[in-house]
Amino acid sequence: MKMDRPPHLKDLEEDAEKQPFLPNYLLFLLASTSAAASAEFHATVREHGLRVPEWRVLACLHDEDGQMVTRLAGLALMEQSRLTRIIDQMDARGLVERRSDALDRRRVRVHLTGDGRILAEEMVQRAAEHEAALLSRLPDGKGNELRRLLKEVYRQFSGEAD
C-alpha cells in the first residue's frame, strides 16, 4: 500500500472543541506507529518485487522452515485462505514449496526453496540494516525499552500468558 506521509497527531490534539479520543487511544497509537515505522521498509520490500505478506512469509520461514499453513498465517498476520493463495503464488515463483506432513496428513508444511532461502536471507539482512537505521533516530536505549515493553504486552494480549 503506497501511503502518504503520516499525519501529525498533534493536529488532532489542537482541536480543543472537546476531548480528543484518538491521540491517547492505545490501539490507534500501536497501529499508527507500526504503519509509520514500517512504511519505509515496506517500500524497499516492493522494490524487491515482493508484497508485504510475501516478505512476512519469507521472514517466518527464515526463522523456522517447514511451518504449517495455519501457524504461518498467524505469524504473518493474515487469514488462512489468503495465505493459501499467497503460497500458491510464491510456489509458482519458485520461492517456496509445499510438503505434506507425514505424521498428520491434514497438515501442509511450507518450505523455502534454494532461491527462496537466498531471497529470504537477503531481505532479512536488509531488514536488520533498516531497523538499525530506524533505531539510530531514537535516543539511546529507547529502542530496547520499546522492544521489551512490546514483548511483554504482546504476551499478555495474545494469551501467551495463560
Added chain:
Amino acid sequence: MKMDRPPHLKDLEEDAEKQPFLPNYLLFLLASTSAAASAEFHATVREHGLRVPEWRVLACLHDEDGQMVTRLAGLALMEQSRLTRIIDQMDARGLVERRSDALDRRRVRVHLTGDGRILAEEMVQRAAEHEAALLSRLPDGKGNELRRLLKEVYRQFSGEAD
C-alpha cells in the same frame, strides 16, 4: 479480517538452529502487538456492522469533523482511493456526507451526519471501555508507559520531529 488466536512468539525462539530474526525485530513486534491488541475490538466493530476502516473514519471524524479526504486517509491508515470508496459507502449508508471546501474547491470535507455522530460516539465509548479492560490485564503503569513511548516513537518515525 477474522484471525485465529495469535501464535506464541516463544515458539520461534525455541528453534535454536540459528539466530531467530523475528522475535526481536521491532517492526514485527509492533505489527504483531498491534494486531493482537486490536483483534478483540475489531470483532466488536464488525458486530456493529462496520468494517475496521469505517470505524477508523468515524473515530477520526469524532475527534475532528469535516476533515479533508487526504488527511483522513493518512490518519485512518489507508490509501486515498480506498478512502474515497469507503466514504461513498458510508455516505450511501447515511453516516457521513461530503461538502466541498469553499476556500479551496479541490478539497472535499467529510462530515458526520446525525446518525453518523451517534454511532461514532457509541463506538468511541465502547473503544474506551475495551481499552480500559485491556489495560487492566497489564501491570499498573505499563499501559501509560507504552503510550508515552509510542507517542515519542511515532513522532520520530512519522517525521513529526522535523
Added chain:
DNA sequence: GCCGAAACCATGAAATATCATACAAACTGC
C-alpha cells in the same frame, strides 16, 4: 473400531483494494 466432532487446508463467488491515471482547482514565476 465406530461415530460425531474438531482441525487443517483449499476453493468459488462476490466484494474489495490497488495502480495508474484522469480531471479539476490552485499555486508559481514570469
Added chain:
DNA sequence: GCAGTTTGTATGATATTTCATGGTTTCGGC
C-alpha cells in the same frame, strides 16, 4: 493573466481479499 507545476479527489481495469463452505484427516468418548 498565462503556461507549467502541484495538489486534491475520483475512477476504470485488474488483481486481491474475504466469507462461507467443502473435502480430508485426525481425535475423543464409548
